[in-house]
Amino acid sequence: MIASALFHLLTHDVPMPQNLWQGWSWEPLVLFTLLVTALVYLWGVRTLWRRAGANHGVRYWQTACFLGGILTIFIALLSPLDLLSEALFSAHMVQHLLLLLVAPSLFVLSRPLAALLWALPWPLRLTFGRWQRRRWVQGGWRLFTIPLLVWSLNTVVLWLWHAPRFYQAALANEAVHALEHVSFLAAATLFWWTVIHPQGGRRYYGVSLLYVFLTTLQGGLLGALLTFSSTLWYPVYGPLAKPWGLTPLADQQLAGLIMWVPAGLLYLLAAALLFVVWLTVLEQGMQRRKPVTTPHAQTVLRPQLPIQ
DSSP states (O other), X not given: OHHHHHHHHHTSOOOOGGGGGGOOOOOHHHHHHHHHHHHHHHHHHHHHHHHHOTTSSSOHHHHHHHHHHHHHHHHHHHSHHHHHTTTOHHHHHHHHHIIIIIHHHHHHHHOTHHHHHHTSOHHHHHHHHHHHTSHHHHHHHHHHTOHHHHHHHHHHHHHHHHSHHHHHHHHHOHHHHHHHHHHHHHHHHHHHHXXXXXXXXXXXXXXXHHHHHHHHHXXXXXXXXXXXXXXXXXXXXXXXXXXXXXXXHHHHHHHHHHHHTHHHHHHXXXXXXXXXXXXXXXXXXXXXXXXXXXXXXXXXXXXXXOOO
């Protein structure tokens, strides 16, 4: 496995500091997918805003979030970062965090389904709307978005692809590498959807906080293991890190710190925002349940004493 991964990397253009910024990938399939997705989304937003008015149905900030997610994937997979990730494990970790944390959360915040539906012709939009209201579809979605199930899937995907055998298999084979990236993006998007849009609404953000905290812990554990390990997890990076002024072990420790500290801070920031929104929702719910007392109501409800 190590030999095949090393052969694959060495037979490709290994990035050097002097030619890094020439290392734009322009992978046709990835570039085409990103471009078409962005154009379809913008067409849907334009169609919706022509009908409902600008900033209605889809907000400006949601549009910015969606395009930010597209840009994040572009940076992760097509910029020189992708080329650098073939030489440095720490760069590869940055790439993974963009696909696990940044892009999925931006997509979920944008709630793109409405815009994508408005990009469809009216008959297809009507058919899809009827289809998604079917009981078995809604029941299947509720089952598929059970928080424990989603968190377990996201955790398995993270640890599986960082296990040395599977990680180096991804380095040795482009198809496996693409599968790794797709599974990261899909599992993380489902996780953030369940966290930000939980079943039952925002009053269940307490459950979301629990799973964000658990994700922070297991991500921090993986980062700590990489940081304090005295052995190389992925020996394939050994001969590739030296031109960048890093020993292979230092590169691994840097990758662990990236997974541990910056990623942990982003998770904690998400947890803090969820906590603030949760408290606001609970406070609003308590205010709605309070009885309305006015001077008139007190006069009407006051027991009438007999006239002496």
